[in-house]
Structures are given as structure tokens and as C-alpha cells.
Amino acid sequence: MTAVFLVASAFLASAVEFVEALTIVLAAGITRGWRSSLAGLGAATVALAVIVGALGPALTYIPISALRLVVGGLLLAFGLQWLRKAILRAAGFKAMHDEAAIFAREAEEARAAGNEQHAGLDWYGFTLSFKGVLLEGLEVAFIVITFGSTQGNVGLAAVGAGIALAMVAVVGVVVRGPLTRVPENTMKFAVGTMLTTFGIFWAAEGAGAHWPGDDASLPAVLAFVVALSSAAVAMLKRRRMAFA
Amino acid sequence: MRRIKAFGRFWWDFVVGDDWRAAAGVVIAIGATAALVAGGVDAWWLLPVAVATILWVSLRRETSDVTGNVRRAPGPRSRGALPRPRSRP
Numbered sequence: 001m002t003a004v005f006l007v008a009s010a011f012l013a014s015a016v017e018f019v020e021a022l023t024i025v026l027a028a029g030i031t032r033g034w035r036s037s038l039a040g041l042g043a044a045t046v047a048l049a050v051i052v053g054a055l056g057p058a059l060t061y062i063p064i065s066a067l068r069l070v071v072g073g074l075l076l077a078f079g080l081q082w083l084r085k086a087i088l089r090a091a092g093f094k095a096m097h098d099e100a101a102i103f104a105r106e107a108e109e110a111r112a113a114g115n116e117q118h119a120g121l122d123w124y125g126f127t128l129s130f131k132g133v134l135l136e137g138l139e140v141a142f143i144v145i146t147f148g149s150t151q152g153n154v155g156l157a158a159v160g161a162g163i164a165l166a167m168v169a170v171v172g173v174v175v176r177g178p179l180t181r182v183p184e185n186t187m188k189f190a191v192g193t194m195l196t197t198f199g200i201f202w203a204a205e206g207a208g209a210h211w212p213g214d215d216a217s218l219p220a221v222l223a224f225v226v227a228l229s230s231a232a233v234a235m236l237k238r239r240r241m242a243f244a
Numbered sequence: 245m246r247r248i249k250a251f252g253r254f255w256w257d258f259v260v261g262d263d264w265r266a267a268a269g270v271v272i273a274i275g276a277t278a279a280l281v282a283g284g285v286d287a288w289w290l291l292p293v294a295v296a297t298i299l300w301v302s303l304r305r306e307t308s309d310v311t312g313n314v315r316r317a318p319g320p321r322s323r324g325a326l327p328r329p330r331s332r333p
Contacts, residue, residue, distance in 0.1 A: 069274065074259055076270045080295070081261040083304055141260065143260050200291045203274050208281035209288040228286065228296050234304055239307065 002215050005222075006151055016187050017136040017166040020102075024132030026172070028107035032125025039121055041131025048137040055145055064152075069206025071146045072199050079195025086108030086189040087229055091236035111113045134166040143195075148203055193229055197222040263305070269298040 029037035088094040109129060117123065144161045148154030201221050204211065211217040262266040273294030280287035 054313065068274050069278075073270060073274050076274075076291075076295070077261075077267040078259055078300060080266050080270065081263070084263070084266070084299065084306070087299075088306060091307075110296070138254075142258070171318060196295060198265065199270075200295055203270075204277055204291045205286050207274055207278035208289075209277055209286055209290075217288075224292055228299065232299060236307060237326070 001058070001154070002151060002218060003156060004205055005194065005198070005218060006147055006153065006156050007077065007160040007163075009191070009198065010144055010147055011164045012187055013191045014161035015139045015164035016191060017140045017233060021133045021136035022168055022172045023103050023107055024136075025129050026221040027103050027110055028125045028129040028132075031107045031110035032128070034121045036122040036125030037129040040126040041129075041133050044130045044133035044137060047134055048141055051138070052141045055141075064150075065206050065208070067124075067206070068150050068202040071150045071204025072201070072206050074199075075195050076199030076203055077147060079192055079197075079199050079210065081192075081198050081230055082188055083192030083225075086185055087132060087232045087236065088191045089185045090189065090233045092240055093236060147198065150198075178201065188228070193222065193225045198226050263302050265305075266298050266302045269294065269301075273298070 011189035025037055026043050028040065084096060106128070110124060115122065115124075118126075140161055144157045145154060153156070197218065201211065201218055211221075273291055276294075277287045277290045280290065
């Protein structure tokens with residue numbers, strides 16, 4: 001059961017980040033040329049591989065309880081951010097994430113930028129693509145390393161991220177435009193509930209508490225977080241209607 | 245120096261985000277769980293309760309502008325219909 005949660009969480013979280021990275025790479029490629037954009041993508045991928053290669057094995061030397069305490073705390077803080085914003089979007093208090101609008105804005109900024117060349121590459125296109133992929137990729141790396149190392153299976157978390165990367169890349173090549181049909185808020189809602197669930201579970205274990213039924217209590221924690229979030233959305237919608 | 249600051253800013257935004265109180269609440273709740281466990285209480289139930297409370301307080305704070313339940317002094321943010329988005333996700 002935990003393995004399924006692990007792969008599903010890594011897949012969903014990574015897919016959201018890859019969609020955002022794709023939007024930036026497409027904006028840079030279409031407006032500034034594909035050579036520079038793809039060079040930025042490649043350089044960022046190498047940088048990410050170095051970071052993950054250095055950090056991943058280092059984490060295995062940390063005692064598991066300390067790792068679960070720190071990672072659980074980080075995931076909880078991080079997951080609550082996702083969940084809070086997804087709840088606010090679902091209740092209508094915050095605008096939905098619009099990949100088409102972000103693509104249009106990035107493309108406009110890229111068109112307006114000057115034309116500086118370095119090593120035969122358009123520097124703006126390269127750095128836009130590099131920074132976008134590196135930042136989104138760091139978020140994926142954080143999720144894969146923390147999820148994987150805490151469960152003692154970085155490979156399984158990487159499989160989830162890899163499936164997400166392959167799917168987004170294939171769809172990106174086919175569509176050749178921003179992935180506007182991805183139900184991003186729904187995905188973010190799911191990711192927020194899963195990150196918060198794992199955060200609660202691991203942080204409590206890291207602090208020395210024992211869950212009734214051990215790993216079997218994980219679905220119960222997930223059900224609690226989903227119920228809590230759904231209740232929050234329903235309540236905020238009512239508040240919004242009352243004050244509209 | 246500028247790059248170090250930007251790097252620190254990235255991780256702050258990434259982990260803590262725009263509501264540091266929620267992150268502080270998480271740290272306090274984990275500390276309280278550890279303290280209770282050290283005192284012989286198996287406090288597995290504390291974090292779910294704490295998360296529900298933190299989420300509730302954070303959402304109330306974020307939506308207070310829209311519902312008119314403003315707790316801070318009037319300013320540019322309290323005039324708008326919706327709170328402006330500050331950071332990802």
C-alpha cells in the first residue's frame with residue numbers, strides 16, 4: 001500500500017512540475033529558437049543529475065528516525081502550502097493556475113528581450129529554459145529524494161517521476177503548446193493531500209510516536225486529510241456565497 | 245552574495261511559502277509530539293489535530309479580506325476583492 005502511495009505521490013507531484021517546466025521551455029523555444037531552449041533544458045538536466053547524485057546517497061547515512069522527523073516536517077510545511085492554495089482555488093478565493101496565460105506572458109517577455117549571443121546561443125532563451133527547468137526540477141528532486149529515502153526506496157519514487165516526465169514529454173511533443181487541459185488544480189489538490197498525509201505520518205513517527213496498525217494507518221490519515229480539505233472547500237464556498 | 249541570497253529565498257519560498265505561521269505551527273506541533281512521547285504519551289493523534297487547526301487558521305486569515313472579517317489595519321490589500329497571489333504553488 002505504501003509503495004502505491006509512494007509512486008502515485010511522486011508521479012502526481014512531478015507531473016505538475018514538469019507541466020510548468022514544459023510551458024517555459026516551449027515559450028523559450030518558440031520565441032527565441034529551439035537550439036538555445038533545448039541547450040538550456042539539457043544543461044539544467046545535467047545540473048539536476050549532479051545535485052541528485054550528490055544528495056541522494058548522502059541521505060542514506062542519516063538515521064531513519066531523524067530523517068523521518070526532518071523530512072516529515074518539511075513535507076508537512078510544504079504540503080500544507082499546496083493544500084491551502086488548492087482549497088482556496090477550489091473555493092473560488094484564488095484564480096486557477098492558467099498555463100495558457102503563463103505561456104503567453106513568458107513568450108511576450110521573451111520576444112521583448114534583447115538579442116545577446118554567447119557561445120553561438122541566444123542567451124535569453126538559454127537562461128530562461130535553464131532556470132525554469134532547474135527550479136521545477138529541483139522541486140521534483142526534493143520530492144523524489146525525500147519520499148524515496150524516507151521509505152528506503154528512492155528508485156520507486158524515481159519511477160513515479162520518470163513516468164510523469166515521459167508522459168509530459170510525449171504530450172508536449174504531440175501538442176507543441178502549453179498543456180492547458182491538464183486539470184492542474186485537481187492534481188495539486190491530490191498532491192497537497194498526499195504530501196500532508198506523508199508529512200503527518202513520518203513526522204509523528206520521527207518524533208517517536210507509534211501509529212495504531214503501523215503502515216496500515218496511512219490510508220486512514222489520507223482519508224482524514226481528504227475529509228478535512230473537502231470540508232474546508234465546502235465551508236469556504238458557503239462563506240464566499242454568503243458575502244458575494 | 246546575491247546568488248546565495250536568491251538560493252536561500254528559493255528554499256524559503258519553496259518550503260515555508262507565504263504563511264510562515266503555518267510552518268511555525270508545524271514545527272511547534274512536531275516538538276510537542278516529541279515532548280509528549282518523551283513523557284510517556286504516545287501522541288500520534290496530536291499532528292492530525294494540529295494540522296486541522298493550522299489549516300483552519302491559515303485559511304481564515306487568507307479569506308478574511310473577501311468576507312469582510314478584516315483583522316488588520318485597512319491598507320491596499322484590504323480594498324481588493326481577492327487577495328493577490330504571492331507565490332507558487
